[in-house]
Amino acid sequence: MDFTFSDEQRMMAGALRTLLDDICAPAALRRVFEGQDGAAAEGRWQRLGELGLFGVLAPESRGGMGLGDADFVLLAEEAGRAALPEPLAEQAGVAVPALSEAVSAGAPLAEILGRAAEGSARIAVAHPLCPYANVPPAPTYWLVCQGDTVSLYEAAAVAAVPEASIDAGRRLVRPDLPHAGGERLAAGEAGRALSARIANRAALYTAAQCLGLAERLIQLAVAYAVARSQFGKPIGAYQAIKHHLASAQVRLEFARPVVHAAVARLTELGAQAAAAISHAKLAAGDAADLAARTAMQVHGAMGYSWEVDLHFYMKRAWALAGTWGDRNFHARRVQSLVCGGALALGPEETFT
Amino acid sequence: MALDLQFTPQQRQFRAEVRAWMAAHVPRTALATLEGAAGFEQHRQWERTLASGNWGMVTWPREYGGRGANLIEWLIFEEEYYRASAPLRVNQNGIFLLGPTLMEFGSAAQKARFLPAMAAGEEIWAQAWSEPQSGSDLAAIRASATREGDEYVLRGHKIWSSRAAFADWCFGIFRTDPVSTRHHGLTFILVPLRHAGVRVRGIRQIHGEPGFAEIFFEEARVPLANRLGAEGQGWHIAMTTAGFERGLMLRSPARFQVAAQRLVELWRRHQDTADASLAARVAQAWQDARAYALNTYSTASRLMAGGSIGVEASLNKVFWSELDLELHRTAMTLLGARAELLPGAADAGDADGWLEGFLFSLAGPIYAGTNEIQRNLIAERLLGLPRG
Numbered sequence: 001m002d003f004t005f006s007d008e009q010r011m012m013a014g015a016l017r018t019l020l021d022d023i024c025a026p027a028a029l030r031r032v033f034e035g036q037d038g039a040a041a042e043g044r045w046q047r048l049g050e051l052g053l054f055g056v057l058a059p060e061s062r063g064g065m066g067l068g069d070a071d072f073v074l075l076a077e078e079a080g081r082a083a084l085p086e087p088l089a090e091q092a093g094v095a096v097p098a099l100s101e102a103v104s105a106g107a108p109l110a111e112i113l114g115r116a117a118e119g120s121a122r123i124a125v126a127h128p129l130c131p132y133a134n135v136p137p138a139p140t141y142w143l144v145c146q147g148d149t150v151s152l153y154e155a156a157a158v159a160a161v162p163e164a165s166i167d168a169g170r171r172l173v174r175p176d177l178p179h180a181g182g183e184r185l186a187a188g189e190a191g192r193a194l195s196a197r198i199a200n201r202a203a204l205y206t207a208a209q210c211l212g213l214a215e216r217l218i219q220l221a222v223a224y225a226v227a228r229s230q231f232g233k234p235i236g237a238y239q240a241i242k243h244h245l246a247s248a249q250v251r252l253e254f255a256r257p258v259v260h261a262a263v264a265r266l267t268e269l270g271a272q273a274a275a276a277i278s279h280a281k282l283a284a285g286d287a288a289d290l291a292a293r294t295a296m297q298v299h300g301a302m303g304y305s306w307e308v309d310l311h312f313y314m315k316r317a318w319a320l321a322g323t324w325g326d327r328n329f330h331a332r333r334v335q336s337l338v339c340g341g342a343l344a345l346g347p348e349e350t351f352t
Numbered sequence: 353m354a355l356d357l358q359f360t361p362q363q364r365q366f367r368a369e370v371r372a373w374m375a376a377h378v379p380r381t382a383l384a385t386l387e388g389a390a391g392f393e394q395h396r397q398w399e400r401t402l403a404s405g406n407w408g409m410v411t412w413p414r415e416y417g418g419r420g421a422n423l424i425e426w427l428i429f430e431e432e433y434y435r436a437s438a439p440l441r442v443n444q445n446g447i448f449l450l451g452p453t454l455m456e457f458g459s460a461a462q463k464a465r466f467l468p469a470m471a472a473g474e475e476i477w478a479q480a481w482s483e484p485q486s487g488s489d490l491a492a493i494r495a496s497a498t499r500e501g502d503e504y505v506l507r508g509h510k511i512w513s514s515r516a517a518f519a520d521w522c523f524g525i526f527r528t529d530p531v532s533t534r535h536h537g538l539t540f541i542l543v544p545l546r547h548a549g550v551r552v553r554g555i556r557q558i559h560g561e562p563g564f565a566e567i568f569f570e571e572a573r574v575p576l577a578n579r580l581g582a583e584g585q586g587w588h589i590a591m592t593t594a595g596f597e598r599g600l601m602l603r604s605p606a607r608f609q610v611a612a613q614r615l616v617e618l619w620r621r622h623q624d625t626a627d628a629s630l631a632a633r634v635a636q637a638w639q640d641a642r643a644y645a646l647n648t649y650s651t652a653s654r655l656m657a658g659g660s661i662g663v664e665a666s667l668n669k670v671f672w673s674e675l676d677l678e679l680h681r682t683a684m685t686l687l688g689a690r691a692e693l694l695p696g697a698a699d700a701g702d703a704d705g706w707l708e709g710f711l712f713s714l715a716g717p718i719y720a721g722t723n724e725i726q727r728n729l730i731a732e733r734l735l736g737l738p739r740g
Binding site (some may be wrong): 001002003004005006009070218222225226233234236237238239241242243245246247249250253254255256257258260261263264279282283331334335338339341345346347348350351 | 358
């Protein structure tokens with residue numbers, strides 16, 4: 001029993017933070033939000049690939065790092081903290097492990113897996129829990145979960161209808177799913193299981209991004225509360241402001257271990273796994289939501305303006321709350337497991 | 353190995369051992385409330401039973417009546433303890449707060465004198481922090497200790513002292529430097545409660561029992577050997593103790609997980625008439641208790657890897673006190689018209705116990721430093737906001 005992360009895991013997350021401070025600073029997000037991003041998206045994708053980040057969870061034999069979900073979860077947090085526009089979590093945390101699982105089961109996709117791990121094959125993911133997908137720049141494939149089948153299609157086979165979102169920081173489309181063709185990864189019972197694992201991974205890594213976002217939002221609000229003075233002192237010296245921010249911090253601190261504990265459930269599909277994943281998504285989503293609400297209030301009218309950077313992160317928090325299973329889906333899932341009797345509830349069951 | 357959330361075979365074996373012992377020894381019927389005289393004695397007897405099995409305080413070294421268990425084993429012990437519905441720990445001020453403080457600041461003689469009797473339930477401890485004019489503003493304390501020869505002479509008035517009505521000893525901070533102000537010049541002293549010059553007067557709590565007391569020090573004399581740490585170091589030691597209180601030890605997650613489990617059972621019995629929003633609140637209570645448990649395991653891992661707990665203790669205190677209150681409010685709502693019935697009332701039925709828990713949960717955001725004070729600490733010491 002050890003809940004800590006290793007120095008190596010923290011160092012890798014630190015390296016990604018440094019990179020994102022460089023390529024995904026607020027000024028870069030502003031260009032994205034104002035439609036002035038140009039070729040920057042392509043550049044960001046390349047830089048992420050140069051660090052090998054798309055292959056963190058791919059086997060070394062396919063050019064990946066051969067690491068595990070405990071390594072990737074901190075990276076997803078960093079992507080959230082920076083409100084990274086590109087779907088690092090979907091490509092590296094969802095599509096690559098799904099392909100890897102299919103290859104292990106005999107699917108002839110080893111070559112595509114290798115390219116996905118280096119980022120040259122760019123995979124968008126379609127799943128009923130994510131009706132609007134955030135896609136990579138110039139996607140090459142769609143990984144499609146439909147009913148009890150999981151298939152890989154050439155990008156051209158899927159009509160992707162752009163959807164305008166309040167979070168202009170993501171490239172959002174609604175996939176018009178094809179009914180035939182594509183390379184089948186799994187079907188029937190195996191397809192249902194793979195589809196469920198894809199949804200669980202995506203929900204967990206979305207939750208991890210919410211942790212990073214909550215941290216960023218609180219940090220922005222604290223900086224503002226220290227800098228902004230009213231009645232002759234910084235507004236952060238008033239208890240009304242302190243208590244708002246302290247409450248947001250409490251919510252964040254108690255969401256973090258819930259997300260980290262759910263990492264250990266990604267390979268399972270039972271009631272404990274479903275409850276752990278949904279709890280993680282709810283706790284982290286609520287933490288980001290409260291942090292966003294608090295940060296706006298602390299910023300006053302500035303928080304309602306376009307010129308202050310806060311809204312990039314706030315809008316991402318709102319968007320992620322509704323994707324890969326919205327609050328309704330995950331709250332109902334936990335509720336039916338807890339109240340319905342499918343879940344062992346006692347204190348001795350936390351890690352069983 | 354990083355992020356390894358499996359118990360080791362030794363830890364599973366330890367759990368099995370605790371479970372078997374509890375099954376054989378936990379009283380079949382609940383004890384009377386420990387806030388009253390009769391219940392206090394029953395709980396003291398239970399502490400002796402625990403000690404007879406060497407379970408008084410498993411994390412302590414063997415020479416003090418412990419088992420040298422680590423923090424993960426402590427959490428396992430607590431899970432099995434609450435799972436078995438074992439009685440509340442009447443000596444929690446001693447074993448959870450003063451004990452760890454003695455380990456850190458006590459002399460070898462003090463440890464040998466006090467710890468084994470604490471683990472054995474032979475001496476029950478109360479806290480003596482607050483004074484009538486010194487509540488949230490603890491540094492305003494006035495009670496004094498004047499050095500005369502090899503004794504301190506204590507004068508002053510402490511209040512809201514939990515367990516003091518029936519306990520044997522108290523620990524508190526006293527002003528040893530008469531010209532000092534605020535948190536300077538304070539000293540941490542251990543005082544017997546049945547002692548010349550010490551007068552204890554119980555204060556009835558909201559349920560009518562004397563769960564806390566006032567303590568009047570009227571020239572009570574204690575030897576210098578009852579001082580913990582150095583003269584003037586009292587504030588620092590008291591804050592360390594307060595950290596234990598808000599931090600890992602005082603409120604085990606298992607306590608809330610078992611309460612959440614009982615809440616789910618209560619909901620199942622009332623689901624046909626319960627408002628739809630209550631299922632969501634029940635599920636939230638279970639999730640919050642689980643989050644608290646996971647956070648505690650995370651903190652325990654960090655401490656075992658050489659880390660320390662500082663202002664994080666304030667985050668804990670806010671979280672568990674608010675989850676406990678909300679959990680019990682949900683239970684009261686489920687019980688509806690029967691929520692007001694006292695334990696033992698003719699129609700109490702499954703309302704039994706929830707009212708007492710609800711009343712106790714109301715105190716959570718107040719004791720051990722109000723949640724308003726905790727939020728100030730979080731904002732200033734963790735987030736770096738300026739002091740008011």
